[in-house]
Amino acid sequence: MKRIGMLTSGGDCQALNAAMRGVVKCLSCSGEDVEIYGFLDGYKGLIYGDFRMLTGQDFAGILTKGGTILGSSRTPFKLMREPDENGLDKVEAMKQNYYKLKLDCMVILGGNGTHKTANMLREEGLNVITLPKTIDNDLWGTDMTFGFQSAVDIATDCIDCIHTTASSHGRIFIVEVMGHKVGWLTLNAGMAGGADIILIPEIPYDIDKVIKAINEREARGSRFTIMAVAEGAISKEDAKLSKKELKEKMKNYPYPSVSYEIADKIQKKSGKEVRVTVPGHTQRGGSPCPYDRVFATRLGAEAGRLILQGEYGFMVGYKNREIVRVPLEEVAGKLKMVSPDATIVQEAKMVGISFGD
Ligand code: F6P
Secondary structure (H helix, E strand, O other), X not given: OEEEEEEEOOXXXXXXXXXXXXXXXXXXXXXXXXXXXXXXXXXXXXXXXXXXXXXXXXXXXXXXXXXXXXXXXXXXXXXXXXXXXXXXXXXXXXXXXXXXXXOOEEEEEEOHHHHHHHHHHHHOOOOEEEEEEOOOOOEOOOOOOEOHHHHHHHHHHHHHHHHHHHHHHOOEEXXXXXXOOXXXXXXXXXXXXXXXXXXXXXXXXXXXXXXXXXXXXXXXXXXXXXXXXXXXXXXXXXXXXXXXXXXXXXXXXXXXOHHHXXXXXXXXXXXXXXXXXXXXXXXXXXXXXXXXXXXHHHHHHHHHHHHHHOOOOEEEEEEOOEEEEEEHHHHOOOEOOOOOOOHHHHHHXXXXXXXXX
């Protein structure tokens, strides 16, 4: 008999349900007797003992369902060691609940912050297996996270739609793509949608170079320009600011997001009108794409196999087209960013995409 706890933490994404279903299907197909305890709303459920016992039935029909049947929440890692408002030691509470239910293992699905806490729980002696979720694809130790490809599809659809109206009206459009710290989603959706300019956090932009790229397009006879801009796109000047200075600037920030700032700068400097479209959380919503369904199922199956073998302390990831196990301590606390020298960036530049650098 195996007693497994499960939780989904952080911003949700497509294929969380598909991944959990993969774990449970693998375990039940092995013939092993399994009890599944689903903790609700991320680590909160584990801290406060808020769980539901789940059966195979709960996982039926959820392969294609977006969101997470367990609910999710953000529980910042830096607050984990701080007592809650009633003085509760959260780490101790999580351990107590784990031991009270006599769990063999926790299966934790999440992104960067989630992995820091998962690794802390491992260090505290709990058996943990994690699965890499995030539309940002910024988890260290895996070439791919589930949710990413579905989000690329949605952001690309948005750019495609903007393309037709931009070409009718001969306008400059910014499509703001999710990603505060990393630009994988913007880069991929931008390339897939044929964006002319892509701005990502890892490659600070110079607004004059951005305007130059627009002017050059116009000089070549293009009536419109499509820009894919990451939520965390940053100018060269701002990239030089210290964290404190940047925080100070953001206090009196007059724009809803960076795209509006960039649009305003272009308009003021060039007199050209710029429209902004923000697909926002639609990028995390709806059904997982077929790629993510397959991928999440494969990751889930491998997690099930590790549980059956009693091998813990790993994230199940993807490297060089193989499903792999990666020690949690190697993953926690590291971001997988786009290198400005990455071949994909060079290739984008080779086909004329400007990064404003
Ligand atoms: O989970 C990742 C992510 O979707 C980022 O791409 C985005 O910047 C952030 O979460 C948005 O967070 P929230 O849903 O808390 O507004």
